[in-house]
Amino acid sequence: MSITVPNTKRAKQAAKGPYGHLGTVLNELDDRLGVAEGGRSFMDKIFPDHWSFMLGEIALYSFVVIMVTGVFLTLYYIPSQALVTYHGSYLPLDGMRVTEAFASTVNLSFAVRAGLLMRQMHHWSCDIFIGSMVVHMARVFFTGAFRKPRELNWSIGLTLLTLAIVNGFLGYSLPDDLVSGTGIRIAYSIVLSIPLVGTYLGFFAFGGNFPGTSVIPRFFIMHVLIVPGIMLGLVGAHMFLLYRQKHTQFPGEGRTEKNVVGSPMFPVFMAKTTGFLLLVTGVTALLGAFAQINPIWQFGPYEASRISYAVQPDWYMAFLDGMLRIFPAWSFHSFGYTIPFEVTIPAVIFPGLLFGVAYAWPTLERLFTKDNEMHNLLDRPSNRPKRTAAGAAVLAMLSTLFLASSTDVIANFFHISLTTVLWSMRVLVLVSPFVAYPITYKICKEMQGIKGGGKRKTPNVVTRTEEGEYLASSAPVYVDDLPSELEPTEVPRYITSPPKEPDVAEPGARIVER
Amino acid sequence: MSDVHESRTPVTLSGLPEDDPHLQPAANDPRQVERVIAVTFALGLLLVAGFGACYWIAAPPWTLGATMGGGLTLLGVGLVAWGKYLMPAGPFVEERHSHASSPEARDALAAAIVQRGGSVVKRRKLLGGLLTGGLGIFGIVAIFPLLRSLGPLPKGTLFHTDWRKGTYAVDSTGRRVQVGDLAVGSIVTVYPEGLENSDRGQAVDQTVLVRISNENFTTQKGRETWGPMGYLAYSKVCTHLGCPVGLYEQELQLLVCPCHQSMFNVTNGAIPQFGPAPRPLPQLPLYVDASGYIRAQADYNQPVGPGFWERG
Numbered sequence: 026m027s028i029t030v031p032n033t034k035r036a037k038q039a040a041k042g043p044y045g046h047l048g049t050v051l052n053e054l055d056d057r058l059g060v061a062e063g064g065r066s067f068m069d070k071i072f073p074d075h076w077s078f079m080l081g082e083i084a085l086y087s088f089v090v091i092m093v094t095g096v097f098l099t100l101y102y103i104p105s106q107a108l109v110t111y112h113g114s115y116l117p118l119d120g121m122r123v124t125e126a127f128a129s130t131v132n133l134s135f136a137v138r139a140g141l142l143m144r145q146m147h148h149w150s151c152d153i154f155i156g157s158m159v160v161h162m163a164r165v166f167f168t169g170a171f172r173k174p175r176e177l178n179w180s181i182g183l184t185l186l187t188l189a190i191v192n193g194f195l196g197y198s199l200p201d202d203l204v205s206g207t208g209i210r211i212a213y214s215i216v217l218s219i220p221l222v223g224t225y226l227g228f229f230a231f232g233g234n235f236p237g238t239s240v241i242p243r244f245f246i247m248h249v250l251i252v253p254g255i256m257l258g259l260v261g262a263h264m265f266l267l268y269r270q271k272h273t274q275f276p277g278e279g280r281t282e283k284n285v286v287g288s289p290m291f292p293v294f295m296a297k298t299t300g301f302l303l304l305v306t307g308v309t310a311l312l313g314a315f316a317q318i319n320p321i322w323q324f325g326p327y328e329a330s331r332i333s334y335a336v337q338p339d340w341y342m343a344f345l346d347g348m349l350r351i352f353p354a355w356s357f358h359s360f361g362y363t364i365p366f367e368v369t370i371p372a373v374i375f376p377g378l379l380f381g382v383a384y385a386w387p388t389l390e391r392l393f394t395k396d397n398e399m400h401n402l403l404d405r406p407s408n409r410p411k412r413t414a415a416g417a418a419v420l421a422m423l424s425t426l427f428l429a430s431s432t433d434v435i436a437n438f439f440h441i442s443l444t445t446v447l448w449s450m451r452v453l454v455l456v457s458p459f460v461a462y463p464i465t466y467k468i469c470k471e472m473q474g475i476k477g478g479g480k481r482k483t484p485n486v487v488t489r490t491e492e493g494e495y496l497a498s499s500a501p502v503y504v505d506d507l508p509s510e511l512e513p514t515e516v517p518r519y520i521t522s523p524p525k526e527p528d529v530a531e532p533g534a535r536i537v538e539r
Numbered sequence: 540m541s542d543v544h545e546s547r548t549p550v551t552l553s554g555l556p557e558d559d560p561h562l563q564p565a566a567n568d569p570r571q572v573e574r575v576i577a578v579t580f581a582l583g584l585l586l587v588a589g590f591g592a593c594y595w596i597a598a599p600p601w602t603l604g605a606t607m608g609g610g611l612t613l614l615g616v617g618l619v620a621w622g623k624y625l626m627p628a629g630p631f632v633e634e635r636h637s638h639a640s641s642p643e644a645r646d647a648l649a650a651a652i653v654q655r656g657g658s659v660v661k662r663r664k665l666l667g668g669l670l671t672g673g674l675g676i677f678g679i680v681a682i683f684p685l686l687r688s689l690g691p692l693p694k695g696t697l698f699h700t701d702w703r704k705g706t707y708a709v710d711s712t713g714r715r716v717q718v719g720d721l722a723v724g725s726i727v728t729v730y731p732e733g734l735e736n737s738d739r740g741q742a743v744d745q746t747v748l749v750r751i752s753n754e755n756f757t758t759q760k761g762r763e764t765w766g767p768m769g770y771l772a773y774s775k776v777c778t779h780l781g782c783p784v785g786l787y788e789q790e791l792q793l794l795v796c797p798c799h800q801s802m803f804n805v806t807n808g809a810i811p812q813f814g815p816a817p818r819p820l821p822q823l824p825l826y827v828d829a830s831g832y833i834r835a836q837a838d839y840n841q842p843v844g845p846g847f848w849e850r851g
């Protein structure tokens with residue numbers, strides 16, 4: 026007996042099932058990998074919508090831009106300190122003795138088609154990357170998104186930030202130009218300042234006393250392989266944890282600790298997020314086209330005994346530079362040993378403490394609040410005045426340090442003496458956190474006291490007393506339009522002050538307690 | 540338009556009837572939004588094509604970035620708008636499942652580790668110890684040589700420069716500096732002869748030669764012979780973080796480091812007068828030989844540059 030297969034077009038179509046080619050492909054895939062169920066739940070995965078959740082996406086996509094443009098650059102850059110005589114399309118440098126690293130960077134900027142664009146995009150996307158990471162981290166901090174169960178992802182994020190800063194520095198150093206060479210010199214001296222092992226570390230890292238012969242090749246392999254390799258792994262882990270633990274959300278209509286409200290992965294989130302990828306790339310390209318960044322041919326090649334004026338590092342290192350500038354010259358000499366505290370404290374101990382506290386923060390907060398619950402709903406910053414104030418204090422200090430990295434520029438600009446600037450910076454850095462803390466704390470408290478604080482609009486009722494005085498009080502609240510934030514959510518355990526009573530309760534006015 | 544999203548009760552995505560309001564676009568007038576997005580996409584498409592054209596004809600670099608950036612930005616804006624206004628408005632809700640396992644499952648895991656692992660390790664303590672020892676030693680043995688071969692040991696390198704008794708001071712072109720070369724108030728960077736083009740000469744031996752008068756000049760007690768004919772020589776490596784101390788404030792007779800504004804007074808032995816530098820710049824003792832050349836009496840009497848542990 027033979028089975029007759031009807032040979033019409035329609036029959037073929039029918040044999041394929043209602044989903045045609047796609048169906049066939051999926052069937053084949055599912056036979057081998059079993060993707061159907063997981064794939065479907067992936068499509069249905071819900072992503073909460075809030076503008077602040079986009080910050081992490083910007084960071085992710087600028088990382089993509091960095092990698093793509095970076096690969097382009099590796100094709101032309103030569104990581105070598107060997108000296109060559111420059112003969113290229115940039116005439117002012119013609120005939121100069123420069124390192125191959127410098128020459129190849131100038132060449133890839135001028136002689137390679139689209140090379141300058143790629144280089145500038147690479148630098149700009151790095152600045153955007155670190156900037157958006159910092160803002161993303163602030164969002165996570167102030168809304169309490171780092172709380173259980175997400176402490177691990179907080180640490181991964183912090184590590185990513187640290188690595189990004191390190192890699193930014195390494196990459197900035199690669200062109201071997203005058204400004205970046207000075208940066209390397211400073212970094213070397215900072216390593217030297219570490220007690221006990223500093224000189225050994227410095228000699229091992231640089232292959233000898235500064236400048237050594239291996240800095241550029243070593244920085245190169247760190248910059249393009251080792252650090253980004255680790256970062257790529259960590260980005261993967263960051264995303265995986267986000268996927269597995271699901272996104273946090275702000276309280277709101279129908280939102281609880283036990284659900285996620287928002288848009289599905291496919292198609293809504295997919296469309297928006299792909300749109301962001303294009304946007305980030307597009308904006309970076311526009312910056313690369315119109316905003317010149319790091320024109321190394323104007324700085325010239327590095328020579329250890331030359332220096333340009335107004336030396337400043339990239340913005341994300343500026344707080345360290347500021348600290349180095351304003352820290353007093355406290356060198357410690359005793360027992361035949363030196364600890365250069367004027368370097369060790371601002372450049373090693375201070376950043377170590379800063380990042381150490383950041384790593385420990387989720388644990389510290391858990392210890393202090395004794396809150397060991399799972400948290401999927403975010404805090405409004407004003408509901409956690411102490412945390413918010415602490416964050417504000419640190420930000421205030423970091424911003425003054427950022428300012429302090431341009432003491433000379435400030436002094437020149439305002440025609441005041443450097444000494445005045447130095448001392449005001451020292452005072453500001455010490456005082457700013459102590460000013461920012463109470464002010465922020467007070468603002469948070471005030472916002473808690475305001476009825477409907479943090480919500481969109483609450484109607485007021487204006488009443489007129491018999492004496493003719495006008496008084497405003499919150500409109501009566503009906504169960505139907507109760508502010509949705511408070512209703513379905515678990516009430517946080519440590520809101521410190523309950524919302525204030527309305528000032529005036531007109532006899533007879535129907536006020537429903539919230 | 541986003542208010543639609545805020546004010547509706549979230550529902551589960553699957554099993555919704557097609558006319559459910561949650562599945563309708565968020566825009567009030569989808570047709571109009573569609574037209575706007577279509578124009579945005581069309582412009583974006585043109586620009587991206589223009590990028591190709593610009594690349595092909597090797598147009599100036601900024602046109603490449605402008606076309607590519609403009610095009611991608613427009614496509615991105617259009618796509619975000621498409622997702623926001625024309626796709627199902629939602630909001631949808633999804634349950635969060637706790638990944639915490641049941642207490643039994645946790646106990647079962649712990650039991651497996653303790654019972655199986657414990658019995659293996661406890662019964663074979665010797666084997667376990669040897670294996671751990673082997674791996675531990677390998678770790679140490681592997682890491683130390685690896686570190687060690689990265690670079691030489693510091694030894695005494697940081698304590699000396701290449702200045703010796705009788706070394707000629709030369710400028711960056713290799714020309715020996717003579718006593719008549721500098722006017723009072725001017726400076727020049729000098730190197731030990733023969734090292735003016737070497738890395739070490741530039742990074743370690745670099746020295747500022749400043750002339751502050753026409754007579755022998757004493758900066759400190761015990762340095763009576765160090766400044767012949769008003770020539771003073773100081774290490775150019777800043778004692779803060781090693782930047783070249785490249786600025787000379789002639790009126791105030793200060794050497795200024797451009798990195799963090801440390802200022803050193805050349806008349807009193809380069810004692811820091813301002814800024815974070817903790818120590819004076821070491822002074823190089825000079826003499827003028829019979830033919831009028833500036834030469835070093837000896838090496839610096841202390842390590843040059845930033846501080847480090849062994850410096851003492």
Ligand code: FES
Pocket residue numbers: 777778779780781782796797798799800801814815816
């Ligand atoms: S390196 Fe000279 S002041 Fe810092």
